[in-house]
């Protein structure tokens with residue numbers, strides 16, 4: 512979801528005298544200001560050190576699944592993957608089309624925890640992981656350790672700005688904007704500058720981090736509207752009290768929901784406590800036959816989007832940055848009410 516204030520700002524832009532941001536050139540002064548300000552805000556909020564480039568790209572996180580090996584691994588080389596759920600598995604499979612991808616750890620098929628240890632190749636071109644597994648609701652509570660010289664690559668799509676992330680411990684961090692930073696179409700990629708042009712490979716220009724860094728992400732037409740909406744979201748974060756406030760809110764939201772799930776015999780979350788997600792929280796009903804009734808009754812209360820991903824079933828609450836406390840409180844009340852009604 513987007514904050515209501517951001518939606519109002521978009522509506523105002525569309526209905527104003529124009530030309531609107533939807534119409535201006537990506538080479539205009541007006542768009543330059545969007546690009547500069549969004550990068551500056553993101554640098555401050557995420558604590559991105561000077562030695563990192565910040566790119567605003569297209570193709571989703573999925574494009575980065577291919578971009579990672581193409582940019583980091585020389586011909587014939589490989590990369591390590593920690594598979595903790597569906598997205599890190601997809602990243603591994605896609606990387607395998609462009610490099611020798613290796614599974615260093617796999618918590619499947621259930622994906623209820625993060626690995627304590629893994630079989631790291633000290634010569635790997637990178638070690639990739641998903642900080643928060645969106646579908647399985649499994650998150651790394653701390654940055655995984657890497658072998659010196661092996662850049663750590665994080666898919667932060669479903670946790671960016673809602674939980675602390677030590678950028679300086681990573682070589683690359685990427686995140687699709689549509690969950691926490693705005694709308695679909697934009698992917699933010701943060702790359703340590705010494706990793707630009709590392710692989711010596713032929714790379715499609717739109718996936719080439721060095722080429723994109725050299726052109727300020729405007730080698731071709733970027734997703735201007737999605738980029739501008741990300742700026743609106745970042746400005747909203749500033750107004751709310753900054754990145755630390757987003758983290759405080761996310762921590763509070765997840766605590767409320769897990770407390771309700773754990774206190775009940777009717778709902779359950781399958782994930783090991785230390786690896787529980789703060790943003791994407793799956794839960795099951797003791798009686799799975801009542802799932803459809805649950806979803807319908809929830810929708811009648813205005814609680815929508817609770818169906819779990821089709822690959823795992825059950826329910827899932829996505830508590831991204833724009834979710835107010837009231838949204839979680841309403842869900843928690845509904846959980847109790849539905850349980851009582853069925854007792």
Ligand SMILES: *Cc1c(COP(=O)(O)O)cnc(C)c1O
Nearest residue numbers: 571572573598641645668669687
């Ligand atoms: C949603 C998601 C993706 C997929 O993003 P696309 O923008 O659809 O490519 C990848 N990784 C994670 C962790 C996600 O949550």
